[in-house]
Amino acid sequence: MPDTVNGTTPAAKSKSVTFDGITKIFKDPQSGQDVKAVDSVSFRIEPGELVTLLGPSGCGKTTVLRMLSGFEQPTAGRIFIGETDVTQTPPNKRDTAMVFQSYGLFPHMNVFDNVAYGLKLRKMPSADIAQKVGRFLDMVGLGAMAKRPPSRLSGGQQQRVALARSLIVEPSVLLLDEPLSNLDALLREQMRVEIRRLQKSLGITAMYVTHDRVEAMSLSDRIIVMRGGHIIQMGTPSEIYRDPVNTFVAGFVGKVAFFPCTVRDISGSGCHVEVKGRSFEAPRWARELKAGDSALVMARPESLSIGEPGTGVEDGVVTANVYLGNSVESWVHTDLGDPQSGLPSDVLVQIDNPDVKKVWNEGERVSLSFDPILTKVLPEETEPVPRT
C-alpha cells in the first residue's frame, strides 16, 4: 500500500508533548489509602516522534497515557501539547486520539460510521466525510468493509478500524494503549509494521504503551522505561538495549547474563574490570562506578560464546538447545545466580549460523566467554532483576 495521504501535509500539524513534574495519586477504594501511581514524571516528546512507555504492569504507564488524553487528572504538575497547557482541558477538547486495547468500536454503527464519527462531530460536510473516510479505509486496507458492523470483522480488522477512526481526525498526538495485546502473534507483527508506517507517513506525534519489549524495540523512536511510577530510563531502542542504566532495565528489555567483577581503573575510553582474574576493557560503564568497586559485567546472548571447560570466565552445563534456523539458543546452567538480587543462573547464548558452527550437546560441561566490546559494566543493585 503506497502512501496515499495526499491531503495532509506530514509534520505540519504534529506537536510536541511535555510532562512537567507530573504526579498522580489514587485513593485505593478498599483501604482508602493514597497510592502514588505516577511520581514526579517529566519528559518531552518531539513533534512526529513515536515514544513507547515500557514497563511491567502497575508501573504507571497507562496512567501517564490517560493523563495525556485527559481521562485522568494529574494531582500535581503540568502537561503541554505543543506550547499549550492542557492540564485542565477535558478529554473532548484535547487534540488527542486514542486507540484502545479493546478497540472501543461503536457496536451500533457500521465501519464507515465508526470512522466518520469524529468528522461528524467536527461538522464536516457529508460529501467530504464520505471521500475522506473512503481514503482512510483504503489506507488501512478495509475499503470493501465499510458497510459491515464491527462484530463481523476479525480482531485485526477491528484494530485497523480503530486506528483509522483515530487517525482520520488528524490529531496532534496519537495515543495507543497496548493496541496489539488482543491479537495473535503473526497479526501482531504485521500490525507493528503497519502502525509504524502510518504514523511516519502522517508525521503524527505518538505515544505507545506496552509491556512487550519486542513491540517497544521494533516500533519506537525512543523508549521510556518505567517502574513504580518513576521513569528509569529514556532513550533510543539501541541505547536502552546496549546501554541500560541498571540491571532492571538490562533485564527488562532482553535476555542477559551478569558476571561479577571488580573495577580496576576507569580511563577516558573504557572501564577496566577483572573477572575471575582476567582483565577486560568495557566501552560502556555506569558513571557512578570508581576503581575498587564490586560490579557486574552485563552481556547479551549474541555477545556470549561457548568453549571447552576452563577456557572462559565461567563454567557450566548445557541444559537445552533451541534450534531457530538462523541461530541456536543454548541454555547454560552456571553458579552465577543469586536468588537475593534475582541474578539469573541460567544463561542464554545465541549461536548464529548453527549449521556451520559447533553446537554443544545437552549435558556437556562448557565454559562461557564474552566479547567485551558489546558489554556494559553496571553497579550491583538491591532491586531484583526482572525475568524476561
Added chain:
Amino acid sequence: MLLFVVAVGSWIYTSVQGEFLKRSRDGQRRTVETIAAGYPAGPEDVDGWLQRLADEGGADCEVALVDGIPMPGDEVRARGNAELAALCRASGADPEFAKGFDNAAYEEIYRSVKDWAVAGSERALLFAPALNPRTHDIDGVLVFSFGTEAERGFIQMLRTLFGVAFALFAIVIWQMMLSRDPIVGFALAGLFLMALTFVAYPLFEAVRLSFLQNGHFSLEIWRTILTSEGYLDALMGSLKLGCWTATVSTFVGFLFAFAVTRTNIAFKKLISTMGVLPVISPPFSLTLSIILLFGNNGLVTRWLGLTGAGFTIYGLPGLVLVQTMGMFPIAFLTLTGVLQAIDSTYEEASLNLSASRLKTFTAITLPLAVPGLLSAWLLVFTTSLADFANPLLLAGDLRVLSLESYIEVTGMNRLGHGAALSILLLLPTLTAFLVQRFWVARKSYVTVTGKPSGRVMELTTPGVRKALAAAIFCVIFFLVMLYGTIFAGCFVKNWGIDYTFSLENITEAITRSRDALFDTVTLAAVATPIAGIIAMIAALLIVRRRFHGKRLLEMLLMTPFALPGTLVGISYILAFNHAPIILVGTAAIIIINYVVRELPVGIEGGIASLRQIDPSIEEAATDLGADSATVFRTVVLPLVRPAFLSSLSYTFVRSMTAVSAVIFLISARWYHLTVLIYNFSENLRFGLASVLSTVLIIIVFGAFGLMRLLVRENENLMKNVT
C-alpha cells in the same frame, strides 16, 4: 467573584424589599389620612361613623378611637372595633402607645415599630389625630390596625425566590469554574435536587406530620394508633392477608415453575405465558370479574343458589383468591430463575445413586430451592401488604392498613393518622427486605457455572405429571375465565339482573370516560420519556462516574421502589400543598409521582446493561471530541436501547395502571381511568367498569407488544456485539 455576586444579590434583595414595604406603607398611610379626614364634626356622629367604618370594611383595617390625648398614667378610654379598643385600654401605658398619642397631639401620623396581637393575628398599628373639622381641635386619637400577613408573606416569598435563585446561580458558577465537565455537574446537581425534593422531602414531611399535634411535637398520633383496637385490627388484617396470599401464591408459582423447569410437561409455552400475564393486568380488573362471578349477585353465586345463604366473596378468602391470581406470577418468575440456576447435575447424581424421583425431589431439589421459595414468599408478602386496589373493592369487613390510611385521609381528613398508618405499613416491608438481603441471599445455593445447562431433568412419574398438569390447567382455566368475564361484562345490559346483549355500556362508558382516558394517556405519555431518560442518565452516572454522595443518591433514587403507594400519595399531598412548593391539583404532581416511582426499575435495568458495555467505547467517543451530552445521545442511549425501551414501556404501563398513589393526587382537572373504574364499580355500574378495564387491558398489552417488537429487532442488530 462570589462575594461580588452575594453583594449585588443582597443589594437587589434589600432594595426590592424596601421598595415593596415603602409602597405598602405609603398605601396604608394614605388610607389612614383618607379615613381620618372623614372624622365627623359633631360628637354625636362619632359612634355612627365608627360603626359605618366597621360595616363597610372596605379598607383592610380596623379603627378604634381613643378619647382625648391620654397622658401617661391616665386611664385610656377607647371605642370602635372591640378587640382594638380593648388593646388600647390594656396597653395604653406602653411606650409605643405613648409615642403614638404624642405624635397625634402634633397632628402627625405615627406607625408603631413593633407588631401587636389583635384577635389572634399580628397587626401593625398606626396612630392619627381625630381632628374635628369644625373646631380644629384634636378630639382624640384614631388607632388603625393593619394586617401584616400580606407583607410577611411577600417577604417570605421574596426570600425563598432569592434563596433559590442564589442556589442555582452558585451551582452554575461552581460548575463553570471548578468542574472540567459542567454537563455532568449539572446532571448530578439536577438529580440530587430531584431526589431531595421529590423523595426525601415528602417522606420527611410525612414522618414529621405523624409526630405533630396542633403544630407541636407529640406522640399522640402514634399512641392512638398503637393502642386503639381498630388500627391494630387493620395491622393484623394486613399481616394475615399477606401471609395467606404469599403462601398460596408461592405454592402456585412453584407448581408452574417446577413444571416448566423440571418436567417434560406439554404446552410449556402456554404455561409460561399464563404464568406471567396477570402481572400486567390493570388494577380492579381481576377483582371486578371476581365480583361479577362470585359477588352477591354474581353469575356463579346465582347459579349455585347461594344468594342470601350467608355466602360472601367480600373479605379475607376472596381477597386471598384475587391477590393470588394477580401475584403468583411474581413467585413464578422468581422461582423459574432460581430453579433454572440450580444445576440439574445434582439431581442427576442423586438419581444415578439410585434414589427414587420422590426422594430426589425431597432431598435435593426442594432443599436447594428453599432460599428461592423464601424470597418469592417475601416478595409476594410485601406486594400484598402494599396492595390497595383489590382491598378497596373486596375487603368487606376486613380492615387492612393501606385501605385504613386512605380512609383516614379522604374520609376523615386526618392526614397525620394516614401518614402514620402508611409508615406502619413500611415496617413489615422493610423487615422483609432486610431478611431477604441479609439472610436469604446468604443462604442461596444458586450455582454460578456460567451458562445454565439447557437440559431438562425429568423429575416426575407420568401419574404425578398428570396431577401437576391438572392443577396448573385449573389455574389457567380460572384465569382465562376471569379475563373472559370482564370481556363479557362489556356486552351485557345489566350484569346480575339482565343478561341481554347490549352495546349501551360501551357507548356510555366511552362518552363518560373520554376526558379521564385522555388525561390518563397524556399523563403517562409525558411521564414515560422523562422517566426513561432520567433513569438512563442516573444509571450512567452511577456506573461510570466517581463522585461524592453516590451511595446517598443511589439510595434516595431507589427508595420509592420499596414504598407503598399509599405512603407516597399521602406524603406528596402533605409536602406539596403548602409553600415553598405547591403542586396539589396540577398535572405536574402526578407526572412527578410517576417518574419518581418508576425510576428505580429503569435505573436497575440501565445499570445492569451498562455494566456489560466496555467503558472504552464511551471514552473513544469523548476522545474524538464528543462532550458528555453527545456521548450520551450518540453512544450510550443506542447501546442501552433494550433497557431504555423496557424502562419506557414499564413506566407507561405502570402509569396507566396506577392507583394507590394517584388516587390521592387526582383532581377535578386531572383524573385517572383506574379511579373512574373504581367509582363505577362502587356504584355497581359493572358494565361501564368492564368496558374501561378492557380498554386498559388493550392499551397495556399493546404497549408491551410494541416494546417486545422493538427490542427483538434490536437484538437481531446487536446479536454479535461483545
